[in-house]
Amino acid sequence: MVSAVPDDALPRRFGDYLLFDKIGEGGMARIYLGRTKTELGGERLLVVKQILPTLSSSEQFSRALIDEAKLAAQLSHGNIVQVSDLGREDDMLYIAMEYVEGFDLRELLRECSKNKVPLPVEFSLLIVTETLRGLDFAHRRRDDDGKPLGLVHRDVSPSNVLVSFEGEVKLCDFGIARAMGADSDLPDETIQGKAGYMSPEAANGEALDGRGDVFAIGIILWELLAGRRLYKGDGGPSLEQARQAQVPELPTRGYPDEENLHALVMKALSKDVGARYESAQAMLRDLEAYISTAGLVASPLKFGEWLMEHFGAEIIEKRRARERAAKAIEAGPLLRVEPTGTPPPVTSTVHPPAASVRPATRGNSAGGAPPWVYLVVVLLVAAAAAAFMLTPS
Ligand SMILES: Nc1ncnc2c1ncn2[C@@H]1O[C@H](COP(=O)(O)OP(=O)(O)OP(=O)(O)O)[C@@H](O)[C@H]1O
Numbered sequence: 001m002v003s004a005v006p007d008d009a010l011p012r013r014f015g016d017y018l019l020f021d022k023i024g025e026g027g028m029a030r031i032y033l034g035r036t037k038t039e040l041g042g043e044r045l046l047v048v049k050q051i052l053p054t055l056s057s058s059e060q061f062s063r064a065l066i067d068e069a070k071l072a073a074q075l076s077h078g079n080i081v082q083v084s085d086l087g088r089e090d091d092m093l094y095i096a097m098e099y100v101e102g103f104d105l106r107e108l109l110r111e112c113s114k115n116k117v118p119l120p121v122e123f124s125l126l127i128v129t130e131t132l133r134g135l136d137f138a139h140r141r142r143d144d145d146g147k148p149l150g151l152v153h154r155d156v157s158p159s160n161v162l163v164s165f166e167g168e169v170k171l172c173d174f175g176i177a178r179a180m181g182a183d184s185d186l187p188d189e190t191i192q193g194k195a196g197y198m199s200p201e202a203a204n205g206e207a208l209d210g211r212g213d214v215f216a217i218g219i220i221l222w223e224l225l226a227g228r229r230l231y232k233g234d235g236g237p238s239l240e241q242a243r244q245a246q247v248p249e250l251p252t253r254g255y256p257d258e259e260n261l262h263a264l265v266m267k268a269l270s271k272d273v274g275a276r277y278e279s280a281q282a283m284l285r286d287l288e289a290y291i292s293t294a295g296l297v298a299s300p301l302k303f304g305e306w307l308m309e310h311f312g313a314e315i316i317e318k319r320r321a322r323e324r325a326a327k328a329i330e331a332g333p334l335l336r337v338e339p340t341g342t343p344p345p346v347t348s349t350v351h352p353p354a355a356s357v358r359p360a361t362r363g364n365s366a367g368g369a370p371p372w373v374y375l376v377v378v379l380l381v382a383a384a385a386a387a388f389m390l391t392p393s
């Protein structure tokens with residue numbers, strides 16, 4: 001029997017949201033799938049990112065995150081995950097955003113290697129061009145007075161590139177890394193953990209502009225073409241590797257015009273910021289030109305079909321698991337958690353399904369047999385006693 005609802009019990013309410021499935025956990029947050037009511041009485045599925053208490057309790061971090069998330073919420077573009085809400089609930093900061101049903105790029109690559117299905121180069125190039133489109137849009141944003149907002153993602157990495165089962169590519173977590181940088185008391189591992197896709201200037205703690213994001217997407221493209229991580233090391237990529245930015249030549253795979261493609265990647269990965277692409281747009285332009293002349297054009301539609309063909313079973317299983325979790329909420333009325341032993345002063349109310357939870361019954365809430373059973377027992381005892389006394393000895 002349950003005497004208290006654990007913090008992580010699902011489904012549970014969290015502000016305006018009903019969280020029903022945990023879909024991820026990163027270095028700074030827990031990610032839940034939730035539902036909320038829309039103004040016209042409908043329901044909307046979305047992702048609620050709960051910032052871990054260690055970060056939520058830092059005033060510096062909270063202020064910076066709120067500033068960044070407000071800017072990110074203004075970004076409305078097909079290649080950027082739309083942020084819909086930001087707030088504080090139960091002493092925890094949270095960000096609500098569009099749910100992208102699919103894989104993040106890290107997961108997709110893991111699935112590809114597990115199933116021994118190579119990701120075709122045209123889809124690798126599609127993932128990178130679509131991400132660049134999102135970056136370019138954000139980098140060029142201006143405020144109402146026409147002043148550039150200077151938005152930089154700062155954490156472009158495979159886990160922040162989401163690939164939907166429809167073949168769309170969306171970048172998430174815009175600007176959140178800046179908030180992390182605002183808190184100088186953060187543990188070193190948090191920063192170190194990001195070294196794998198960091199530009200040398202970021203690793204040196206220098207001022208950053210959009211070219212830092214260009215370097216990061218350059219690493220992603222290098223890795224997609226090489227089929228391996230750029231920076232390796234026993235404890236994972238190190239800040240020192242990011243500072244040195246040594247990029248080995250890419251292996252030859254026999255793609256059309258391959259030297260052009262390699263030159264493009266190396267330009268994005270130039271250690272000298274001045275020699276790098278000056279913007280995401282400049283890189284996008286060169287990459288689109290290469291794709292077109294090399295005949296490696298792909299569309300989200302084709303990518304979606306390829307995903308379905310190779311990972312259809314996983315896709316359907318993911319959908320079913322989500323539907324099962326959602327159905328558990330629809331299954332009926334709220335259930336009451338009933339404690340055993342000494343009753344605590346308050347009973348908690350949760351939704352199904354939680355272990356050891358059973359439907360609340362009217363009356364008789366202390367458990368045990370109904371009153372008529374006691375009455376029958378008393379009558380039987382009395383009758384037996386009377387019979388005993390009347391029996392002649
Ligand atoms: N909007 C979303 N829709 C669907 N899945 C999401 C969404 N946002 C995040 N996820 C999933 O949750 C995982 C964890 O996200 P989170 O941002 O907490 O960690 P991370 O991306 O691994 O690390 P970090 O963002 O700190 O570099 C993601 O990798 C992704 O698989």
Ligand SMILES: [Mg+2]
Nearest residue numbers: 026159160173
């Ligand atoms: Mg993330």
